Amino acid sequence: MHGTIFTLLKRYVQTQYDHSTWVKLLEVSGLESGDFDHKQVYPDEHMYALVGGAARMTGIPAEELQEKFGEYLVPDLLYMYGKLLQPEWRTLEMIEHTETVMHKRVREEHQENAPPVLHVSRMAANEVLIEYVSKRRMGALAVGIVRGLAVYFDEAEQIVVEPTTREDGQHVQIRVRRLS
CATH class of the missing domain: 3.90.1520.10 (H-NOX domain)
Known part of the structure; x- marks a missing residue:
C-alpha cells in the first residue's frame, strides 16, 4: 500500500486522538516504526495490523474504522x-x-x-x-x-x-x- 495512505493514517490517529495513541497503536500492531515515506510502497499487512490494532484498542469494528x-x-x-x-x-x-x-x-x-x-x-x-x-x-x-x-x-x-x-x-x- 502506498506510503501516503500510512502518512495520512498517522495524522488521522494523531488528530482524532493524540501522538501517544499512535505510538501505542504501533506497539499493539507489532510495527517497529511509524515513520512512513509517502513515496514508498509498504506491505498491505502493515495496514491490516494497524486497523486490527485500532479495532482492539477502541472496540470499534475494523470496517467502521x-x-x-x-x-x-x-x-x-x-x-x-x-x-x-x-x-x-x-x-x-x-x-x-x-x-x-x-x-x-x-x-x-x-x-x-x-x-x-x-x-x-x-x-x-x-x-x-x-x-x-x-x-x-x-x-x-x-x-x-x-x-x-x-x-x-x-x-x-x-x-x-x-x-x-x-x-x-x-x-x-x-x-x-x-x-x-
Whole structure:
C-alpha cells in the first residue's frame, strides 16, 4: 500500500486522538516504526495490523474504522489530484472518473502501486454502481471515501450510499444515488 495512505493514517490517529495513541497503536500492531515515506510502497499487512490494532484498542469494528478513515482521506486526496479534476465534477462524477483519472495516475507513478479496481456503471442520471475489486478486502474504506466525497461536495444530505454486498469482501458492490 502506498506510503501516503500510512502518512495520512498517522495524522488521522494523531488528530482524532493524540501522538501517544499512535505510538501505542504501533506497539499493539507489532510495527517497529511509524515513520512512513509517502513515496514508498509498504506491505498491505502493515495496514491490516494497524486497523486490527485500532479495532482492539477502541472496540470499534475494523470496517467502521476503515469507513471513518476513508471519509477523512477525501480532502487530502482531492488536493493531491486536484489538477486532474474537472471543476464541474461532484460526487457521482468523481466516482465515475476515479479509475480512469486518479487510479490511472497512481499506477503510473509507481509500478508497485495497486489501488483497487473500480468498475463504475452509470445506472441513471442520479445513480452509479461501483464494483470494487481488491485483494486487500477494504471495501469499507471505499464506502468511507464515497461518503467523504458527498461531504466534501456538500451533498451529504442528498447522497445515499448502499453497500449491497459485504464490505469486507474482495468484490463489493456499492450503489450511490443522488436524491435530488
